[in-house]
Amino acid sequence: MISAILFYNEKGEVILLRNFRGDIRKSTSEAFRQKILAKKDTKFPIVQLGRVTFFYIRVEDVYIVACTGGNCNAAVVFESLYKLVEVFKSYFGGLFNEDTIKKHFPLMYELIDEAFDFGYPQNIDPEVLKTYIIQGKPITAQKAQQLSVHATGQSNRPPDLVYKNNEMYIDIIEQVDLLVSSRHTILNAEVNGQINLRVHLSGQPECIFGFNDKLFMDKHNDLSQRAVRRGRGFQLELDDIQFHKCVKLGRFNADRTIAFVPPDGDFTLMRYRISERLVKPPFNVNPVIIEHTNTRFVVQVTISSTFNPQFVATQVVVKIPVPHNTARTTCDVSIGAAKFEPTQHAIMWRITNFPGCSSTQITASVQLLASVVQQAPWPKPPIAMQFMVPMATSSGLEVLFMNITENKLNYQAERFIRYLTRGGNYLIRYPDTVGRNTENPIKATKN
Structure with missing residues (x-):
């Protein structure tokens, strides 16, 4: 599935990188910056450079790029990226830009790791993630019960x-x-x-x-x-x-x-x-x-x-x-x-x-x-x-x-x-x- 997710600013600098599989090198991210971002050639949301395919979206002043070396479902990748943005906005008060990323590096990595497992989308629901990623606050009894409900697969009635x-x-x-x-x-x-x-x-x-x-x-x-x-x-x-x-x-x-x-x-x-x-x-x-x-x-x-x-x-x-x-x-x-x-x-x-x-x-x-x-x-x-x-x-x-x-x-x-x-x-x-x-x-x- 997804090999890595990269976050670029408008200058083409990588501000955050999560490499799930270890098969994406620094030269790969540099190629995307030079051939796409530097030339401002962003007409097509899917670009293939060599053996790597890049799927990217833009939110405010940030480019979110998912790259893979295999053949994967493009619709799933884009849906996962947009859902991930919803998660970030729910945690950052509706804001998502370069400044918020730099202020919340640890939380960003934690959310990405919970949302993806070895590059496969697992759980990208903001309400569910908030039950156990609580930004350092102690887990209350109510939160623990909600977490148990989601973990055991029981439905709320x-x-x-x-x-x-x-x-x-x-x-x-x-x-x-x-x-x-x-x-x-x-x-x-x-x-x-x-x-x-x-x-x-x-x-x-x-x-x-x-x-x-x-x-x-x-x-x-x-x-x-x-x-x-x-x-x-x-x-x-x-x-x-x-x-x-x-x-x-x-x-x-x-x-x-x-x-x-x-x-x-x-x-x-x-x-x-x-x-x-x-x-x-x-x-x-x-x-x-x-x-x-x-x-x-x-x-x-x-x-x-x-x-x-x-x-x-x-x-x-x-x-x-x-x-x-x-x-x-x-x-x-x-x-x-x-x-x-x-x-x-x-x-x-x-x-x-x-x-x-x-x-x-x-x-x-x-x-x-x-x-x-x-x-x-x-x-x-x-x-x-x-x-x-x-x-x-x-x-x-x-x-x-x-x-x-x-x-x-x-x-x-x-x-x-x-x-x-x-x-x-x-x-x-x-x-x-x-x-x-x-x-x-x-x-x-x-x-």
Whole structure:
């Protein structure tokens, strides 16, 4: 990440330097001064000199420069620099210039060391830094409690919350990304999910949340057997999990239950990812191209839904690319409506409702402009698909229980659970081979 942060004045003098990795030499900072600051060539905020890249901003009469010898995210670097300036201003009464830097050298180094770890941004929040960098003042009991809260990852919750109706809304939202090759093999399949909560609870309740995680089911045989009796014995393996800071990680590591005291309002409790080996695509798409003449070909796309027939996909949109020199198309569809949209260079097939375990097909005849047939070959962009499947998850994740207690007593609250699967980058490539046929398969036409 960032190798060093330098502070220059208007004369090009280095007034403060923090070298995180030790790979930035004095000659490197001198090169930036001579080639950029001395020539006043500050039009571009990113400059590469030799093997070192410089990212810099200007605040008052100070240039703050982050330099790195590797390839790093420019947006993260600039965001970190601006956040660092906010931290300095919060400590220096809203001022930040050369004089304030010279007056507060020790504090500047301490803040930079807390904000960055070996060049990686860690904690650049002024309010959090003020809880333990207190400029020589003793830590009060209140400050110590705040520090403990931030260190342990617990969330602050107002103590006197009162709601007429205690309610918790749980939304499990999954996005399916898929890439299928021209030979109908899956190149990439991934599910990125998140569990969003809307909490309207009085007091200081503790919530314990459990789902059909494989390790959790192995540790709780009673719940596993109960799920099997209900026909829900599927056990899920998650590759990556990220929790909200309110979750007690020690409890999760011990018995795989998610225990937390929720903040008030809306927040994301958990994010997770599921790799290719466990992903079952909600839709199978099989495209075929049949060429009739040099100026006309037919595209047939068959779509089959693989999810349970009790679910219905909504807002299904299939984008079928066609060449840029397409003059007109005629489409025959069994359900929905298809239309050629010249601005998209594609046939847009929209289906309001697509039941589970069903299949449908579109047959489209594409007429090209003869005058531009000899242009470069058509690159065949992939077919893209968007959809939403309410009350279903592609991964099979299921909430087994959500217990709410306060002072180890039962807590009266309504719980509402909603599932949603939606399409992300759902792409299917055209086949490499093109069939040939002299017959016209289009019997009915719809523009």
